[in-house]
Amino acid sequence: MSQLPYDPAENEVFWERIRQLPGFPKEDAIPLRQMIFEPGAIFRLPEILRSAEVRFSIPVLAVMDATPMRRGDDSLKPLVIRVLRQAGWEVEPFVLEADATGQVHTDMPHIEAVKARLSPEKAVVSIGSGVVTDITKHACYLFEMETKHPIRFIVYQTANSVSAYTSNLAPVFIEGVKRTLPSRYPDALVCDLETLRDAPLDMTIAGVGDLLAAFVALADWYLADQLGFVDNYSPLAELLMGPLDELLLEQAEAIRNGSLEAMALLAKLISLGGLVMSLYHDTTPLSGYEHVMSHVLDLQSELTGRPFALHGTQVALTSILGAAAYQQFLEHFEPDAVAVNDCFPPQDAMQQMVFSTFHAIDPSDKAGQECWSDYRLKLQKWHDRRGKFEVFLKNWSAIKPELTSRTRSPDYLKRIFAAVGGPCNFAQLAPPADEETVRFAFLNAPLIRKRITLGDLLIFLRWDREKLWQRVWHSTQSC
Ligand SMILES: [Zn+2]
Incomplete structure (x- = not known):
């Protein structure tokens, strides 16, 4: 145990x-x-x-x-x-x-x-x-x-x-x-x-889901550190959360059945998750690519007047997508094949991308404006940290195992979430999200905020993200 x-x-x-x-x-x-x-x-x-x-x-x-x-x-x-x-x-x-x-x-x-x-x-x-x-x-x-x-x-x-x-x-x-x-x-x-x-059991399931974010967010945070985007990286978060995945899997049935001991354990893990973010004055340790995808799903709901899905349940499903993206990236990334000069898109091109992307869902451009005000800071930083990116490419063989140890396979995350009774895909989410809505979130989440995640790196690397999306979607949505 x-x-x-x-x-x-x-x-x-x-x-x-x-x-x-x-x-x-x-x-x-x-x-x-x-x-x-x-x-x-x-x-x-x-x-x-x-x-x-x-x-x-x-x-x-x-x-x-x-x-x-x-x-x-x-x-x-x-x-x-x-x-x-x-x-x-x-x-x-x-x-x-x-x-x-x-x-x-x-x-x-x-x-x-x-x-x-x-x-x-x-x-x-x-x-x-x-x-x-x-x-x-x-x-x-x-x-x-x-x-x-x-x-x-x-x-x-x-x-x-x-x-x-x-x-x-x-x-x-x-x-x-x-x-x-x-x-x-x-x-x-x-x-x-x-x-x-x-x-309601659904809310307990959501709590487990919000914790699963750790297996994308901790990798993103390490990535951000390696790319020179954060200066507060430390092992505190991982030490405090302990063997989170094992605890959740071992206790899944008891959590589902509402045993008081399991309620105490989950409440403690959730309080530790909150503390981790508080101690850093930042959500980065437990909020990476998976949370930005979830925020874009919320944004789309907000703009169309649909109710939101429970935050943590949605985050569990986006964590599974994020973990699948990591799996693909870790398997196929070849730093020697990167043309560094092509990885630094100019401001005006990205500004146009942000505005046209969000214009499609919010013709008032308010969302586009709000996103660009944050995104441009990230883009500037990316240009400023070019040297760090070059070192990252050289050090890839040392970085890869570090990233691997901080993430988990999408199937393993699905297993934990299914064991507590969580939905296995977006069609089962309440309310459900269709493929086009989730695709929009997967591809465009990096554009809404200044925090760097795997999603940004994929844009800068000019990764074939459409192909990645097809793989990720089809490999994660079966029950
Ligand atoms: Zn959350």
Whole structure:
């Protein structure tokens, strides 16, 4: 049986141990001290608030969406509110409204709506999954930035669905494009195992899916380091996540059956995933080519008014595509055959490519403008780092095994995801995505943001990406 090398439930011991790891930002103030992963944790909420110095005289804003949730025989949200009221707090519930698609998205109108409810004399508890947590977190962050008044913020996690809960970053939709903004940590994280068990299985499956991103993103991050695009690469992320794939595969059945121990393990892995990104102040370690593909799928949904698929489930499927792309690249890349001069497209050609690509799905060109503003920075950096690329080509024989060790075969990722009950292809995704939509994301994801991934390298290398797409699609979509 595989073991978690660093257990966040150990709190003080955990922080003490991970401080010693290479790459830990020792200069950072990290307010998140308490993370609990226990059966009955809901009834420890009053104690958690007290230890976060929330006095009884301070009203608590409880932010949630309108989705009914259960915990055993109880309706969850009223139960949380009752626990706090019975302990002596005045609780002000605030319900976020869904938009026309029936979903709540992390956007500025929702963030502003929460922010308007804040005051220096309030504490905040978010009761929800990723979107509710992100909206609330970012509202607290902006309020603190503007007023300089600290707000106590406790996360009550309602599903093992996404690595958002312990993250000090917030993904926010701006002109339909997802941007990751600096935000803040919660002061405490409460994972009540019965709540996580009684969450819809689809959300738990999504949580596993979001973690599978590691097997594309960690390779992309290493690649970015080798190409001179990042200066903060360290083994911290891999050490913290431990034998992630083995843990997920061993526990898959228990996760699917909702055993409390498996709920605790998954919640811990998800919290570690959030922490990895927080400690780097950047999502890069767990967000590479697979996440940009997922963002482009979301962008297409947004523009056509379709509801989004669950983030992590979609990310699992794009991770499988990304892993298949890596497999092809690692097998067929020949650095000696590269004509270096041809790998540096001029700005105007790429600007035209970005605008014409996104014009096809957003004739207002707002998305194109937003994408180009980020992409041009990457293109400039690529030109500036030409020497690094030349060294990369020379060192390929040493780089190849490093990349190989950080990714996994698409079949292996499919096996893990199937074992927890995840869909095996895009036709099974809810809502489904058709081949043309996924193809658009696979080919154009690199154009939306400044982070470099395998997808960019393939463009710069003038790889036959149509042929690659055909192979990747046909080798990954059978069940
Ligand atoms: Zn994600």
